[in-house]
Amino acid sequence: MRYVTILLFLMFALTARCQRKEVTPPTQVAVLDPKTTLPKEFVFTDKPVWQDEFDYSGKPDPAKWGYDLGGSGWGNNEMQNYTDNLANAHVKDGHLVITAIKEPSGGRLYSSARLLTKGKGDFLYGKIEVRAKLPTGVGTWPAIWTLATDSNYGTQYWPDNGEMDIMEHVGFDQNRVHANIHTKAFNHSIGTNKGDEILVPTASTEFHVYSCEWKPDLIVFAVDGKEYFRFQKDGLYGWKEWPFDRKQFLLLNIAVGGNWGGQKGVDNTIFPQSMEVDYVRVYGLTEKK
Secondary structure, three states, X not given: OHHHHHHHHHHHHHHHHHHOOOOOOOOOXXXXXXXXXXXXXXXXXXXXXXXXXXXXXXXXXXXXXXXXXXXXXXXXXXXXXXXXXXXXXXXXXXXXXXXXXXXXXOOEEEEEOEEEOOOOOEEOOEEEEEEEEOOOOOOEEEEEEEEEOOOOOOOOOOOOXXXXXXXXXXXXXXXXXXXXXXXXXOOHHHOOOEEEEEEOOOOOOOOEEEEEEEEOOEEEEEEOOEEEEEEEOOOOOOOOOOOOOOOEEEEEEEEEEHHHHOOOOOOHHHOOEEEXXXXXXXXXXXXXX
């Protein structure tokens, strides 16, 4: 009887094992978070979306350029009065010529011009190219730069809404060109400025192309295609660090003296001094197909 019981037990165990199914672990399927935006690739348009080749004579094209006027010091204790006079800004022989002159003007000792595209050329992203030859001499402070079209952030227009300096040059440091960005979090007034510099030995004797490539997460500055400063958007940045998601406009000017340009004084024997601009071209940004 004991042998029969053992035999029945073995038969039951074998049958149960044969009926048991092997369980396969479920396949792990990666599911994209619907809130996640996949990285996009961008390219610049082949042709400019805005440009001035200065193939005319007289005053800068009023459909493309306006003026900042006055001699308030412009927040930097500058010494010039900005005018819309032909002597301070005119187009001739295919070039825009902006000239700083030693003369009484608006209660100041110098006159100059500051041109801007606000309301006539406002851009959100793109590539800006300006081919220019710079003035020379202690006290000159030319610039090619951008400011926000509107006050979108914070309580102060500057620096809350951002500034991009495509080219700055101070005459007391002749062979050096600078690029900078200014924001609420990063600006020279609080010692957190972000920028860099490059040697351009022929900045005042030859034309060079000063450029800025502006994308939703990256700004790159270059001279003649040679990159020398980039500002990358960090994933943690808010508007205080990165206000560069709103339109900006372009400015061209020569300041005289000021907090930076006048650090070594002003040499009155050098004037008049001019910045010549061969062309201004802005290329649009499109998503790569």
